[in-house]
Amino acid sequence: MTNIATTPEHKPRPMLDLILSIVLPSVILMKFSGDEHLGATGGLIAALAFPIGWGLFELIKYRKFNFIALLGLVSVMLTGGIGLFELDTQWLAVKEAAIPAIIGIAVLVSTFTPYPLIRTLLFNPKVMDVDKIKQKLEENNSTEAFDQRLMKATYLLAASFGFSATMNYILAKWIVTSPAGTQEFNEQLGQMTLYSYPMIALPSMVMMIGIFYYLWRTISGLTGLKLDDVMAQPPEKK
Template sequence: MKTSSSHKPRPMIDLLVSIIIPSFILMKMSGDEKLGATGGLIVALAFPLGWGLFELIKYRKFNFIALLGLASVALTGGIGLFELDTKWLAIKEAAIPAVIGTAVLISAFTPYPLVRALLFNPDVMDVEKIKQKLEEHHSTAAFEKRLLKATYLVSASFAFSAVMNYVLAKWLVTSPAGTPAFNEELGQLTLYSYPMIALPSMLMMLGIFYYLWRTIRDLTGLTLEEVMSPKK
């Protein structure tokens, strides 16, 4: 059994299993002459749900964001199978990033801000070397202030995702749940959310990481190669 430390990101597989395959099934295989509306929804959602459970079980690591993703898939399935009003889909789409953003924001006022886990952690940066240099330059307090600003920026990026998720869901998904048209629109939502939401959010996170690195460079004099974790 592999542990979380041996887990390596596989973005192309994640994209294929969580977005491309489910979108194709929802848009092309949900007609009455094929899988049907209910069958197509169940098969499409089985891919990201099964993949997420596989990752969690195999690597034995509690991952708050991964669990929220699984909850999101389960809620989407519930909305479709129980034929609930599509407004709940838009609310659900906005709620997941809103919960994460709120958690990040609240954590800023605790001893364990989540931005440390997301960006300033030993898997990403050489934390011990950075702390040593900060102490030598008497810059620890200044760094903590900028880390707090980075926390606010991360929370704002999730707020952006929440608003865009809601707008996109309201715009694309208008047909009643439990119909082939609903499944097709859900497939379009899944497909479009990547270039319209996920990629901009990723660019925001890269910008925040760059801001954090510039902060460390300015306060410690360390280069990017010296900042990055030796595990990388």
């Protein structure tokens, strides 16, 4: 009997993501990039190895293309390039702002395609019972009203990435002031990485939750469905 290899299902592991992508790289950059340990170049390479290795591992194991994850990998590698080639730190600020800005622009551009990103991120069968919602919208003649509010949610989502881009640029300019390729640059890069979580990632997460709440309230108001009815259920619970 022939065994058919199947790709394992990807399960979010936020704590592991946080440790490997933020905590460990920051500790290495701030504590182990001096001449008495790894050195400026060795510390930078060691720190970048964790998020790059983890991202490639997930990509290879789960074989699922993720546009945002890919941008994250590109961002990390660009950071490494700026440090290793000792480029002007102005490029670091530009790079930090460019990644979320590209995502925000992609969100807006996607509204002109058959596959808006807001549907991919929030209004999709893995998050919501899309078929049930569409049926109720048609029954209540609310499909057009829902599409208009979905477009508003798209603009809010793009604005959240605009906020991230602006804050990333300000944080990079404020913290990273030493020349690339030095121990001080690595330490400041580690500080920036740590500070970016409470100052940027958490507020962005709150914005995403707010957008999701707005979308749920819209669906509830137009369809009369409750939260338990709206949320997608595992196959065994359907």
